[in-house]
Amino acid sequence: MRFSKVIMEALTINGGNMTVRKFEPVMVHPESEIPNGFYFLSSLDQAIPFTVKTIYRYEKGSDIVGDVLRQALSKVLVHYYPFTGSMAMSPEGGFIVELTKKGVPFVEAEADCSMNMLGDIRVPDPDVTNKLIYSDPKAKTIFETPLLTAQVTKFKCGGFTLGVGMYHSLVDGVSGMNFVNSWAQIARGKPVTTVPFHDRTRLKSRVPPQIKYPYDDFVQIADASDTESLYQRDPLVHKLFVFDADRIAATKKLVLSEGKVKCCSSFAAVTALVWLAWSEALSMKPHQLTKLRIMADFRSKFETETLPEHYFGNAVVTTASLCSAGELHKRPISFAVEQIQKALELLDEEYVRSRIDFVGVYKPQLSSVGTLVISSWTRLAYGMSDFGWGGPSQFGCGDLGRELCVYFPEGDGKKGIAVVLALPLSAMNAFEELVQV
Template sequence: MAASAKNSVLKIERSIPIVVLPEHETPEGSVFLTSLDQVAPAIVPTIYSFDRSDTSVVDVIKQALARVLVPYYPVAGRLAKNSLGKLVVDCQKKLGVPFVEAMADCDIENLGDKRLLDSDVLDKLVYRDPVEHILEVAPLLTAQVTKFRCGGFTLGIALNHCMADGVSAMNFMNAWAEIARGKPLSLVPCHDRTILKSRVPPQITGPYNEFVHISDVSNMTALYVEQLVYKSFHFDAEKLVTVKRMATKDEQVTSNCSSFVALAALVWRARSMALKMKLHQQLKLLLLVDFRSRLRAPLPNGYFGNAVAMPCCLCTMGELIEEPMSASAGRIKKAIKSVTDDYIRSRIDYLDMNRLEGLPVATLVISSWARLEYGNTDFGWGKPRFGIGGLPSSSCMFMSEGREKGIAVMLGLPLSAMDTFEKLICDLNDTQYTNIGIQT
């Protein structure tokens, strides 16, 4: 085995999947899904890596799964369509969670950077059910425990985004881990998603820039024929101070901002330049904002579902690069501030009648998992390292590297664009953000 799984093929042996059902009887009927839940019924793979285990690890995790599926019973169901053609979770059809045990032929350290996994490695560590494309029978969750020669193991899961956003997924995983450690649930899930039901009649205040059609006038589609390269970039405390100083240099625009806002401004500008967009190219920045505490009546702590808004910054490439970075940060702050109770309720109504159809290449979606407690998912063998893979080409993710260690920025770009992006992002200098590689 070579030093890294990135330049060699990870070999594993998988068991035949077994189906894990809730340990006790659970409610039947169906669970309502909001228009936010129905936006992206995509499968999200994630990896939890642990450096040690023992002979009981598979049985403990499997038994805890059966138990956690009692309070989180919708996860054992399947999607269905109601009489209006809307998705619901059929809880009477309890087909359970496919569970796989696997053995790897290497040490866990051979995986390399576990935060952002190579697609080949991810495919080996996360079980993807062969019927996942068939709506009515596809599992909403799969689980795979892979043991390594060194004694470490990974837990790979594939969760349907209809079921949970990042916060809800972390709550589920931490509940699963609590049960594995013999602890009572610290957070009881709330499955009443009608709290976020659309209104009748709808009360839409819009407009919503994320739905504005933009054309690829820069022919970036041709650029994306190149090999996609995924990388992570580390911003320690010192670099974050520099980025925030760049984002607040012109205090007439914005006098202060968070690390998220400053980094988002930097990444948006650098990525747009790296893709060599024309000056009249329209571009969008979508920001995933958790609105649980932004409603007039906040959601219950254990709300299990999607509670994320997606405010949008819309401008041309010319506008973006001709304004100071502080102005870009100002756009982002304004977009985040717009996520109010009225905005959320109106957007839910709008989504109930309109679909968000794909994302053009001039769109960047930034989400931050920096505050999520994925490091608490301790099944009894210590806290894990958390990893993802299969990021869409339009997505960028921020992940915490610990209170003192800063933030990791992860994204994918065509090879030539990644080279330019890396130069821009690693050499923090205000003066370089002027007409670099811009087409007229």
């Protein structure tokens, strides 16, 4: 399929030049009737009104890959119809989705190089993201921003990338991956096995609210170490670091030998190492308060009213740990692990329900100062995103907030964890030295 308008976009990457020819977007609509009206968003959904960008890399493709994905998208949108709507304001003053049925912009593109030029797509590169993931240039507000965009880019080597932009208010990692994998099933001629559950009122605020926790996530931290000036002075750099199975095993052994904790997961071990190195790399003063926020899926934590496994929406909250940088560094690593474990132990149904009420009542603001956010993507089923030419060889985030640290599988069947984060250049150099000891 070809279109009248073509946009040429060029960039220099990994020592070479790449030009991407983008054809005019086509609005894809569900192939059959979908609901009208408005679509409720919980307070958890409303708290994250921005687009999450991801890139899937496929080593093999064909001339018809664009047609196959576009036609399958029309079919899967019947199940995932909120993506075809627009953000709006509810009478109560919150966000809601208006089911406008305006469709989803779908772009086909061609690159004049091999995919090898991309390097490791787990590491965000803003220039690459802008070439491989479509954003509506006319959208100036969240009410004009598409809730879903898709771009298929074919490369000279015969492979292709799929760049997806999904509005976070509609999906978390699990529900977003369920959508992509359902899309892939249809592209392969298979029936959808994961039908989304759309009743988000399951996570509605209680009346009256019942707030039982203080929620350290929202504590405002003073910049006692003047890290803000560092972020303004140095360019932000993204890098990937691999903590292999041997490094993780050695860290666990050290943690347990200190006698403070009885067990230590790979997640806790790596997070402790990252938290320590991150705070030291930013030259935090001993009295600087530092906050670790961990994003956690709570689908399995509900007992009184089960949250369906295929719940479509945000079933993720953060749980946090607060301590001073001095306390973090003067104590053994088992102290950091203990703080991580205590934060994770808070997560149960009442903690989530209370947090939903807390957010609904206070509408608190989050801050980046002194804050590290951990989001693990190691269990996302991206390997099932096979559109007919095999699963993706890589899956990466197209952008990364300065406080966000994302975990990926090491790859190639190995049992390590690949950590991707962003830091000012000088801090990144220090972080690299610290974690490679």
